[in-house]
Amino acid sequence: MEKKLVYTGKTKDVFALENGNYLLKFKDDCTGKDGVFDPGENSVGLTIEGVGDVNLRMSIYFFEKINAAGIKTHFVNADLENTTMEVLPAKVFGKGLEVICRYKAVGSFFRRYSDYCTEGQDLPAYVETTFKNDEKGDPLVTKDGLVDLGVMTAEQYDDLKAMTQAITKIVADDLKEKGLDMYDIKFEFGYDADGKVMLIDEIASGNMRVYKDGQYIDPMTLNKLFFA
Numbered sequence: 001m002e003k004k005l006v007y008t009g010k011t012k013d014v015f016a017l018e019n020g021n022y023l024l025k026f027k028d029d030c031t032g033k034d035g036v037f038d039p040g041e042n043s044v045g046l047t048i049e050g051v052g053d054v055n056l057r058m059s060i061y062f063f064e065k066i067n068a069a070g071i072k073t074h075f076v077n078a079d080l081e082n083t084t085m086e087v088l089p090a091k092v093f094g095k096g097l098e099v100i101c102r103y104k105a106v107g108s109f110f111r112r113y114s115d116y117c118t119e120g121q122d123l124p125a126y127v128e129t130t131f132k133n134d135e136k137g138d139p140l141v142t143k144d145g146l147v148d149l150g151v152m153t154a155e156q157y158d159d160l161k162a163m164t165q166a167i168t169k170i171v172a173d174d175l176k177e178k179g180l181d182m183y184d185i186k187f188e189f190g191y192d193a194d195g196k197v198m199l200i201d202e203i204a205s206g207n208m209r210v211y212k213d214g215q216y217i218d219p220m221t222l223n224k225l226f227f228a
Contacts (some may be wrong), residue, residue, distance in 0.1 A: 010044050011052075014200075017086065021076060026052035026083045030206070035093030035221065052083045054223045055204035056225075062203040065174070066167055072201040074190065087117065088201050090190030094151040097141075097189065099160060101125055103166040104183040106209065120183075126164045130213060152191075159197045160189050175210060178225065180217065183209040 001025050001038035003015035010031060015210070032045025034040045056078060063075035074087040090203040102109055105121040109128075129146065130138040142151075143157045164187060172182040185208040188201040205226070217225065 011055075019126070020089060022087050022089060024085045024086070024087060024202075026056045026202075027130055028052045031165050038174075040145060048220065051081065051220070055202055055206070056080065056085060058204050058223070058226065059202040062171060062174075065170055066199065069161065069166070071163055071166055071199065072092060072192075072196060080221055085202075087200070088192065088198070090192060090198055092188070092190045092200070093146070093156075093168055094149075097146075098124075098138060099152070099164050099187045099189060100128050100130070100132045100185070101127070102184040103172065106183050109184075125168060127161050127164050129160075153195075154195050154197065156191065163189070163197060163199065171203065171208070175226075179212060180222070181211045183211060185209070188192075 002018050006022075007014040008017050011027055011029055012127045013025040013027065015025065016175070017023055028047045028049055028051050029041065029044045030037050030048050030051055031048055035046050037046060037048065052216055057080065059075075060080075064120060066073050067075060073089050076086040076088060078085040092202075102123045103125065104118060104121055105113070105117040109123075109126075110117065110119050127188050128140060129142075130140050132138060141151075141175060143154070143161075146152050146157055147154050165185065168182075168185055176184050187199060187207070189202075190200040191197050205222040208222075210217045210222050
């Protein structure tokens with residue numbers, strides 16, 4: 001099938017397919033700084049051989065589980081030999097929206113709200129949304145903000161929140177079976193031609209904060225433990 005490059009991303013390239021779907025090509029480039037991997041960084045800092053393959057494998061694994069649970073995603077199929085994933089077309093909310101689900105008060109959440117919580121305190125699948133904007137440090141935005149700014153409808157937000165909590169539980173429960181504790185995870189959502197919300201992008205180790213016996217597991221180690 002013919003494919004046409006439409007976007008070159010930091011960790012994936014996007015191609016348009018003849019059938020109206022898109023093809024994501026996973027790369028071995030990682031975000032980081034000074035040669036050190038950091039999922040929170042906004043620029044490519046290093047190349048790790050095989051990371052594109054393992055990110056695709058984890059994405060396939062979870063997308064298939066989430067689809068089977070009746071939750072809408074953009075996943076169609078994947079080709080491990082070529083490190084590609086075919087996805088349905090989706091529009092992003094605004095210029096891109098990140099959705100984080102938190103089980104523990106760590107990272108930026110604890111830095112913001114440390115007057116009101118202790119580090120590592122349990123959270124009830126707390127959902128927060130941020131606009132993707134490197135220059136502005138991915139600013140937080142509330143449901144009211146998203147609706148009032150015309151980024152999404154109140155119904156879309158409610159669907160997005162419920163889907164985020166359901167997907168997070170699927171991922172966390174799976175990790176728990178492997179003796180791993182998920183503290184938080186980051187997703188991206190879009191919507192189809194009918195305005196229906198769907199999970200997009202990837203579900204990879206670099207998008208989640210995972211601990212084992214109270215010790216943080218870096219994404220590359222997590223990949224090894226996950227597929228052991």
